[in-house]
Amino acid sequence: MDIHPQELLQQLFDSAVAAALPKGNLAEYLPKDTRQKAVVIGAGKAAASMAAELDAIWEGELSGVVVTRYDHGAPCQRIDIIEAAHPVPDDAGERVGRRILELVSGLGEDDLVICLLSGGGSSLLSLPAPGLTLSDKQAINKALLRSGAAIDEMNCVRKHLSAIKGGRLAAAAYPARLIALGISDVPGDEPTVIASGPTVADPTTSAQALAILDHYGIEVGVHVRDWLNSPESETVKPGDERLSRAEFHMIATPQDALDAAADVAMSHDITPLVLGDCIEGESREVAKVHAAIAKQIVKCGQPISAPCVILSGGETTVTIRGQGRGGRNSEFMLSLFNELKGLKGVYALAADTDGIDGVEDNAGAYITPELYQQAEAAGLKAEDYLADNDSYGFFSRLNTLVETGPTRTNVNDFRAILVLPE
Structure with missing residues (x-):
């Protein structure tokens, strides 16, 4: 040898690692006309490098915010890069989650949103569902990480405790056009699992989330259990009109x-x-x-x-x-x-x-x-x-x-x- x-x-x-970097893998999935105005959002360990690549090749007006893990930032001129905690969420992730949701709410059908997603987005984009707190999510996340639960099981629970995951982000952006670009960190490359699927329909249910918590013996407060037993906790399902203008493209895979x-x-x-x-x-x-x-x-x-x-x-x-x-x-x-x-x-x-x-x-x-x-x-x-x-x-x-x-x-x-x- x-x-x-x-x-x-x-x-x-x-x-x-080089094969999975955003550089050179992102451009082909963008609209042909890159001179239009776009709002950029995103979350994940690759979010900053994805944003930097988009910033370098997009010709039109660009603004927005992405969140990545601490020490995973990258220089970017037109997109704000916020760092937050992973794998257990912190208040920085909660604040940027709220900011991202507000950024896409109220857009019209002529608006374009580009969403950059990668592994780690589930913890980094942390916005608790109504009635839940960041402390609730932190405790459950820690318990899931110690339990040996698979990533799809953890993300099923996360989606149903979130105000932004499980298709809710795309629903908030409707009727704007939304293009989500993903780097897969999950077995099977399922968009529903990457960053807990904030822009795609979610086939899992709140009942399944409860069953996962029970299976691993993870104790939760009565208010968490009541939330998961309520219809409001259900995620956005296939066929929902609010997802009709959202698309998802995988730019790099394992x-x-x-x-x-x-x-x-x-x-x-x-x-x-x-x-x-x-x-x-x-x-x-x-x-x-x-x-x-x-x-x-x-x-x-x-x-x-x-x-x-x-x-x-x-x-x-x-x-x-x-x-x-x-x-x-x-x-x-x-x-x-x-x-x-x-x-x-x-x-x-x-x-x-x-x-x-x-x-x-x-x-x-x-x-x-x-x-x-x-x-x-x-x-x-x-x-x-x-x-x-x-x-x-x-x-x-x-x-x-x-x-x-x-x-x-x-x-x-x-x-x-x-x-x-x-």
Whole structure:
């Protein structure tokens, strides 16, 4: 191989992120006439970079506001960039949510609204439903994050506790024309799930939201339960006239990222095995399946032979039982490390394409065959760190965290397991 394994893994990740950046991916979905006036709104980890790209190519009058995560801003001349908290919402997100709703309300059918949406928008665009408070949403959001609930389940609850999600934003903008542009961070690339679908019809129900809360044993106040039991809590449904002038276009997806990484691998004569872009489940359990595939390649040359790289995306979850630090990608990597136990010829990297693994300052972690002996020599036992959900602490001590800083895009998890012949 003409490149060091660790360097190749980093190239694969970098190419995946580059494929999901707004630059070069946004223009084709805009109206042919970019000289008209447009109001811009948006939310997500990529909202600032999307706004900056739109600002650079739009010829007409442009104004508006988008909200992104703290430290994810980007220079923009004509669109206000507001930063707020993620993954648990704060009052900055509530204020900008109210501002965005007011900005689109009262527009006419000759007006144009461009809405920029990406992963993280659910927490960042936080406007509680009538009778609910930000504290209600914060408490429920924290509980959902700790529960191991899937992203579609979390967003079902969020939509029904919101005054702006679940199609309500598009309903408020009607009869203006609304063009929503999205970067997918969810399995299946469903517009209804990205940022909790503020501009599209929502097929889920308030009863389902209640069932999810009950399933995960999340306690809520009587006023929250009363709200979810009321007809007012229902989101905007398919066929609603207020959505007739709203359209949605996906400008980047997790599959785009995997395809880009596969191309880089092939350029180095490494065969890619793409498992899929919508893998879900407990991080540590998903890692066991990936490890089994790597072992089979090493042992039997099946389903493909080395040199090859296993690529996958999606959004795994972590059910928190310990007191440690770490996101789903570093937990995946710790479980993979524990399963492989230094298997010769196997290198791996798992990182979040937004550059932030959970709430930590790393994107993920990487491992090499030699790392297992290093951990043993240092007295580090992967099982103990897994039990405490302390993948960050484990890889920090081994100095193999992947640290990129905010990438200003988000197509979710990226995993690459490189298998080389002995």
